[in-house]
Amino acid sequence: MEKKEPWARVSVVGVLGVLLLSHAAYSTIQYRSLLKITDEQFSGPPINVVMELIAGLVLCMWAALTVPGKFLSILPHSDENRVVALPTNLDFMIFNHRGKAFPLSIDAK
Amino acid sequence: MANLGAPGKTDSDITDELPTFNVENMQNNAKIIYYSRTFMSIIGGVIAGILGFTGLTGFILYFLVMAITSVGLAAKAGFSVHSYFDGWNRIILDGFLGGLLSFVLFWTYPYDVS
Numbered sequence: 001m002e003k004k005e006p007w008a009r010v011s012v013v014g015v016l017g018v019l020l021l022s023h024a025a026y027s028t029i030q031y032r033s034l035l036k037i038t039d040e041q042f043s044g045p046p047i048n049v050v051m052e053l054i055a056g057l058v059l060c061m062w063a064a065l066t067v068p069g070k071f072l073s074i075l076p077h078s079d080e081n082r083v084v085a086l087p088t089n090l091d092f093m094i095f096n097h098r099g100k101a102f103p104l105s106i107d108a109k
Numbered sequence: 110m111a112n113l114g115a116p117g118k119t120d121s122d123i124t125d126e127l128p129t130f131n132v133e134n135m136q137n138n139a140k141i142i143y144y145s146r147t148f149m150s151i152i153g154g155v156i157a158g159i160l161g162f163t164g165l166t167g168f169i170l171y172f173l174v175m176a177i178t179s180v181g182l183a184a185k186a187g188f189s190v191h192s193y194f195d196g197w198n199r200i201i202l203d204g205f206l207g208g209l210l211s212f213v214l215f216w217t218y219p220y221d222v223s
Contacts (some may be wrong), residue, residue: 017152021152021156023157024159025155025219028159028161028219036184042161044160044161045159045160045161049159049216050160053156053159056152056156057152057156057174060148060149060152061149061152061177061178061181063148064144064145064148064149064152064178064181065145065178065181065182065184065185066185068140068141068144068145069137069141070204071137071138071139071141071158071185071186071193072131072134072137072138072193073131073134073193074130074131074134074135074138074192074193074194074195075130075192076129076130076131078192081131082132088199091161
């Protein structure tokens with residue numbers, strides 16, 4: 001599975017949600033022009049448009065939560081944050097810094 | 110590496126005073142929250158415009174959508190917030206008002222089409 005940046009990934013659920021919202025918008029525009037003909041006040045779109053809006057909102061909410069990516073653990077000692085390889089540019093690394101204040105520890109797993 | 114720390118203090122005492130986090134993952138998580146909130150602000154704006162909300166009602170819808178997004182993000186983190194963020198504030202309050210301007214922009218688009 002190729003890894004793309006979140007703004008480049010598109011999900012079927014998201015597209016479907018946006019399509020539902022566009023259709024609801026189109027229906028509302030038609031409804032409003034109809035009201036203009038009969039010269040009534042626009043108090044709210046018809047109930048099926050409201051249902052469509054709620055469905056579109058739920059689908060878009062699902063897409064907004066799943067498409068951008070997974071949360072990654074920030075704990076340094078968790079299983080998925082294990083340091084399994086040394087960097088290759090060791091000659092350029094400086095060790096004379098504030099990290100000396102941390103205690104050394106043996107943490108073999 | 111042998112433990113050369115000060116006598117009388119165990120290793121866990123010292124590291125408890127200085128919490129260290131994997132910064133790259135923290136930034137990744139913050140980025141995800143930002144994208145989610147921005148997208149939901151836009152969607153909320155479109156919905157407010159379609160429903161024809163004016164004035165305060167629209168902003169109430171914005172806060173409602175943001176609150177639902179907060180709950181959704183907390184659920185996505187499995188409600189064990191401390192392994193992904195350094196506090197509840199990050200997931201609940203961060204970026205709450207950031208999408209407000211996008212919301213207002215998209216709110217006025219469908220409202221004006223009539």
